[in-house]
Amino acid sequence: MNVVKSALLDESYYEYDHPSGLKILVYPKEGYQSAYAIFGTRYGSIDTRFRLKGEQEWTVVPEGIAHFLEHKLFESQDEDAFARYARTGANANAFTSFDRTCYLFSCTENFGASLEILLDFVQSPYFTKETVDKEQGIIGQEIRMYDDEPNWRVMFNLLTALYHTHPVRIDIAGTVESIAKIDADLLYKCYHTFYNLNNMVLAVAGKVDPKEVLAIADRVLTPSADAVIERSFEEEPEGIVKDHVEQKLSVSVPLFMFGYKETPKAEGMDTQTLVEWELLLELIAGKTSPLYRRLLDEQLINESFGTELFEGRGYVSAMFAGESKDPEAVAQAVKAEIERLKKDGIDKDAFERVRRERYGLSVMAFDSVEGIANNLSSAHFTGRGLFDTAEVLSRVTCEQVQGLLKESLRPERSALSTILPA
Amino acid sequence: MPVWKTVPSVDDGVKLLSLPDSRFKTKRAAVSFYVPLHAESAAAMAILPYLLSHSCREYPNVTLLNERLASLYGAKLFGSVERLGESQVLTISVFAIGDEYTPDNEPLSRECMSLLRALLFDPVLEDGCFPASSIEQEKRCLTELIEAEQNDKRTYARNRCEQIMCESEGYGINKYGTVQTVTALSPADVTAAWKTLLKTARVCLSFLGMESDGTLEEAFKACGRTQPVSCQTHVIDKAQKVKEVTDRLPVNQAKLVMGFRTGTAEPDPAVMATRMMVALLGGTAHSKFFLNVREKLHLCYYCSARFDRHKGIMLVESGIEQENFEKAKAEILRQIEAVQAGDFTDEELSATVMSIQNSFCTVSDRVTGIATWYENQYFDDTLVTPEESADAAGKVTREEVVAAAKRLTLDTIYLLTGEEDGQ
Structure with missing residues (x-):
């Protein structure tokens, strides 16, 4: 065990x-009463075309299957996971994102029993025609719910404009149509590919004894054969699809998301680059920026305004x-401010302020057991060290951020998504 | 164990809450004001936490203030408006990392308390009045906040149900006021509301992980407080007749909200049994609603129940297909009847108890969680810890849960659904 x-x-x-x-990460927090455990696989909605090394054929699966699988894994032949957790008192849940699926619980009592349930049910798939059919209705309603959520729609519409x-x-x-194509065989295929322990992580934080976690892992985990997963993505062009996308929904104030498509690195983003990006976005449009003030004074934004590196x-x-x-005026103002900063350079005092600000936030991240366990699992999947953000923030320079700005945020690669009142 | 303290030589409307928790790297100081939720004053009061947390004489605009916060290592400042029973709760809170986590051991906690004092007591004034430009800015943002409530259909439907159910009660008043009352505000109105707030509101000074240096207490001593306002919540034990309202908007999924009177509210000791009954119905992923409305009948993705223990109201919510309205409503009522008839196992009850105990005790591990746990007990004489509540939950009997279910009366059935042409 490495500290x-x-x-x-x-x-x-x-x-x-x-x-x-399985990679196991345990983060005891002294004085805490609760423990939070998250068992995740590097498998999300974007993994629609894959094969195991050695297989000839690519498997192509319907959109939404990773999320569908997440729902179905809670069931088993005799008793579903929620019914088992009911006897330990743990509060359990799961989520699927673009690139991972995670199962989690938080508890104050019976940690060992809950951890055993978590490791066991995620390792015990059970899918039949009947249970798959049943879930179509429930997930169908989940999809319909998101169809009415403007904050969700504005982002996905933007992604279709960028990619x-x-x-x-x-x-x-x-979609309701794509999940109708899911059957038990496909679910098993995805399960056996991605729920290999070598592709997974267990992160636990809070009131927890590492020895107990390992003892349970020894007892409950069935070793996975080492397998290499190959994923195939079609070549993504540099440019965007279209610069505007608009939808009408029942909203009273229009919503917008304005985004720039950037070039990813094959090996993923390192902590240094991520920190530079976060500082850069804060410098462009954060609450201390001249742009934020101007947009507020011109009545173009309110407190809901924010930035994100996705x-x-x-x-x-x-x-x-x-x-x-x-929204159009906001997008133009953001564009203009970026060009101005490219030309005039970043103000040294402003840089120092946002660097301090980010440092404080990186310290605050270590108070919540939920946050810690989630960040630990992300750190494992991205290869970025959990403690690296604070370290990088203590040495990052204004010139480095300036360098990033120079080579990114190109106006021809930007798009505006809006949700307008129906 | 925390207790309420009063501030010497200030009236008993100002209470002090000190939570010396050393586990967290984040420290928090907050001032909450409790005033009755009235239609005439809601907007003027609601605008204050936003207005006051955006500038003060020392940092006279939002940029200067935000620069100051950033230089305090990302200190975070929030203005918020909440509802507690029929009281409007206006809070300004500030969060900062512990002094020991700054490179030079900077006195961040002290700076935060001094900033809070400046924001509340020393704002930018022109001829004794808030500047018209600031008021206009905040009026616009608050109006947009009220309008944006419609963007989240689940919250919107819940608010509408409460409004309809409590149309002649304080509870039915929007905590932010209405677009009309916000629009009508003048700088003089807001200035008057600010003075009323400082002098007569009930106040909680709350410190987590930092010790008060007396700055805020001194400021309240000096501000000329008068008799603190009385905050009462009117509880209606039983519904008279069922109100049914349907709203139509261009939505894909219909939202059903059913409002019940529970016949118990704080400080009635039976409240704990009601909490348990509500959780048994719709508070967990092994609750009656989840297992039947969702898992058995597949009518929805969510069907849950929540209890406002200060007002004595239970709301049941679900997102459904419009044509399943009758089916979902019938199943919800059937599950309530089941609990009223004692048709639940001891395992279901003990699972609910454990789940509630778990949620109580988890609160202690969150900075905002533990602070608001106590702040929400403002109107109670003695503070109850999460562990004590967990113990009390463990003592609730099957008979008490059945009795709590039998006290339920259906008041309002609200449906938000798509437009008639099937859009």
């Missing part, structure tokens, strides 16, 4: 390569989103 420490933050956790193939082929452009839950396997975009009576 990973940060002297700067006075924090540490344990890292363990379990013989079953030609990358499956990040499809809805995580798929990145994962094979995609990076920088996004500016909020509510506005005139």
Whole structure:
């Protein structure tokens, strides 16, 4: 068992390569009453075309199947996972994102029993025609619910404007039509490919004893054969699909998301680049920026305005989103401010302020057991160290951010998505 | 164990809450004001936490203030408006990392308390009045916030149900006011509301992980407080006749919200049994509603129940296909009848108890969670810890749960659905 420490933050956790193939990360927090565990696989909505190394044929699966699988895994031949958790008192849930699927629980009592349930049910798929058919109705309603959520729609519409082929452009839950094509065999195929322990991580934080976690893992985990998963994505062109996308929904204030498509690196984004991006977006449109003030004074934004760096396997975009009576004017103002900063350069004092600000936020991230366990699992999947953000923030320079700005945020690669009142 | 303290030489309307929790790297200081939720004053009061948290004389605009916060290592400042029973709760809170996590051990906590004092007591004034430009800005943002409530259909439907159910009660008043009342506000109205707030509101000064340096207490001492306002919540034990309202908007999924009177509210000791009964019905992924409306009949993705223990109201919510309205409503009522008839196993009850205990105790591990746990007990004389509540939950009997279910009366059935042409 390896101890990973940060002297700067006075924090540490344990890292363990379990013989079953699973990476186990345990982060005890002294004085906490609850524990939070997350068991995740590097498998999300974008993994629609794949094969195991050695297989001849690519498997192509319907959109939304990773999410469908997440729902179905809770069931088993005799008793579903929620019924088992009911006896431990744990609060359990799961989520599917673009590039991962995670199962989690939080508890204050009976940690061991709950962890055993978590590891066991995720390793015990049980799909039949009847149970698959039943879920179509429930997920159908989940999809319908998201169809009415403007904040969700504005983002997916933007992704369809930015991406030609990358499956990040499809809805995580798929469509009512695509999930109708899912059957038990396909679910098993996905399950056996991606729920290999070598492709997974277990992260636990809070009131937890690493020895207990390992003892349970030894007892419950069935070793996975080492397998290499190959995923295939069609070539994504550099340019965007279209620069505007608009939808009408029952909203009273228009919503917008304005985004820039960036070029991802094959090996993913390192912490240094991620930190530079976060500082850059804060400098362009954060609450201390001249642009934020101007947009507020011109009555173009309100407190819902914010920025986000959206990145994962094979995609990076920088996004500016909020509510506005005139989304077009906001997009133009963001564009103009970026060009101005490219020309005039970044103000040194402003840089120092946002660097300090981000440092404080990176420290605050170590208070919540939920946040820690989630960040630990992300750190494992992205290869970015959990403690690296604070370290990078203590040495990143204004010139580095300036360098990033120079080579990114090109106006011809931007698109505006709006949701207008129906 | 935390207790309420009063501030010497200030009236008993100002309470002090000190939570010396050393586990968190984030520290928090907050001032909450509790006033009755009235239609005439809601808008003027609601605008204050936003207005006051955007500038002060020392940092006279939002950019200067945000620059100051950034330089305090990302200190975060929030203005918020909440509802507690029929009280409007206006809070300004500030979060900062512990001094020891800054490179030079900077006194961030002290700076945060001094900033809170400046924001509340020393705002930008022109001829004794808030500047018209700031008021216009905040009026616009608050109006947009009210309008944006419609964007989230689940919240919107819940608000509408409460409005209809409590149309002649304080509870039915929007905590932000209405677009009309916000639009009508003048700088003089808001200035007057600010003075009323400081002098007469009930106040909670709350410190988590930092010790008060007395700055805020001194400011309240000096501000000329008068008799604190009385905050009462009117509880209606039983519904008279069922109100049914359907709204139509261009939506894909219909939202059903059913409002019940529960016949118990704080400080009635039977409240815990009602909490348990509501959770048994729709508070967990092994609840009656989840297992039947969702898992058995596949009518929805969510069907849940929530209880407002201060007002004595239970709301049941679900997102459904419009044509399944009768089916979903019937199944919800059938499950309530089942609990009223004692038709639930001991396992179901103990699972619900454990789940509630788990949610209580988890609160302690969250900075905002634990602070608001106590702040929401403002009107109670003694503070109850999450662990004590968990113990009390463990003592609820089957008979008490059945009795709580029997006290339920259906008040309002609200449906938000698509337009008639099937859009």
